[in-house]
Amino acid sequence: MKKITIAIDGYSSTGKSTVAKMLAKELNYIYVDTGAMYRAVTLYAMRKLFIKEGYFDKEALVRHLFMVNVKFALNADTGLGEVLLNSENVEREIRTLEVSNFVSQVAAVPEVRKLLVMQQHEMGKDKGIVMDGRDIGTVVFPDAELKVFMTATAEERARRRFEELQQKGEDVTYEAVLENVQKRDELDTTRKDSPLKQAEDAILLDNTHTNIEDQFHILLQLAKDRI
Numbered sequence: 001m002k003k004i005t006i007a008i009d010g011y012s013s014t015g016k017s018t019v020a021k022m023l024a025k026e027l028n029y030i031y032v033d034t035g036a037m038y039r040a041v042t043l044y045a046m047r048k049l050f051i052k053e054g055y056f057d058k059e060a061l062v063r064h065l066f067m068v069n070v071k072f073a074l075n076a077d078t079g080l081g082e083v084l085l086n087s088e089n090v091e092r093e094i095r096t097l098e099v100s101n102f103v104s105q106v107a108a109v110p111e112v113r114k115l116l117v118m119q120q121h122e123m124g125k126d127k128g129i130v131m132d133g134r135d136i137g138t139v140v141f142p143d144a145e146l147k148v149f150m151t152a153t154a155e156e157r158a159r160r161r162f163e164e165l166q167q168k169g170e171d172v173t174y175e176a177v178l179e180n181v182q183k184r185d186e187l188d189t190t191r192k193d194s195p196l197k198q199a200e201d202a203i204l205l206d207n208t209h210t211n212i213e214d215q216f217h218i219l220l221q222l223a224k225d226r227i
């Protein structure tokens with residue numbers, strides 16, 4: 001059977017990764033969460049104190065980029081990739097609200113994007129991949145056979161994210177999560193390098209009122225139509 005490239009872009013907390021993972025599993029494709037890669041670089045910058053509240057030393061981060069190694073390792077129990085930052089599994093640390101609060105600034109640095117996009121090209125060179133992010137259909141794989149752009153209201157996305165963080169035991173308020181979601185929307189859509197936008201040939205999926213199962217079936221059908 002023909003293997004294709006599936007690009008899933010969209011706003012933060014639209015549930016992109018949940019459906020992308022389901023799709024990859026069903027099709028026996030590789031799944032790559034590119035947001036996790038930007039989050040890992042952000043965690044590195046935070047640990048080195050290159051970024052903190054009201055301060056970002058971009059030059060220092062760019063100078064140290066050659067020392068940043070981001071990879072995925074397969075978790076045998078879940079069958080999913082987990083992010084390694086310089087060989088350390090940081091899958092849990094990169095999901096905190098603190099990392100979310102800094103990641104869009106780090107993701108706006110062209111040198112960071114260049115490095116990660118290069119790795120993403122390499123991961124997708126044989127197709128048979130579902131990649132989610134912000135610029136997959138526009139920049140990383142503009143020739144992807146299937147492009148989906150996911151959106152939902154900021155309030156609904158914040159509600160989902162808030163529940164997820166609460167379940168993980170993070171001490172956060174709904175208001176703080178909503179503020180983060182709105183701030184990231186603003187930064188991600190207005191940055192100069194690879195801003196978040198729907199590719200002309202992407203299919204728009206507003207999932208404010210659609211559950212995960214239904215989204216999965218819609219995407220699976222779209223993929224099957226192209227295989």
Ligand code: C5P
Pocket residue numbers: 012013034035036038039103104105107108132133134135136184188
């Ligand atoms: O997908 P996730 O919400 O984990 O992504 C975190 C952040 O990483 C986004 O808000 C965005 O700033 C950045 N990102 C990006 N390009 C991608 C994936 C994520 O700029 N392809």
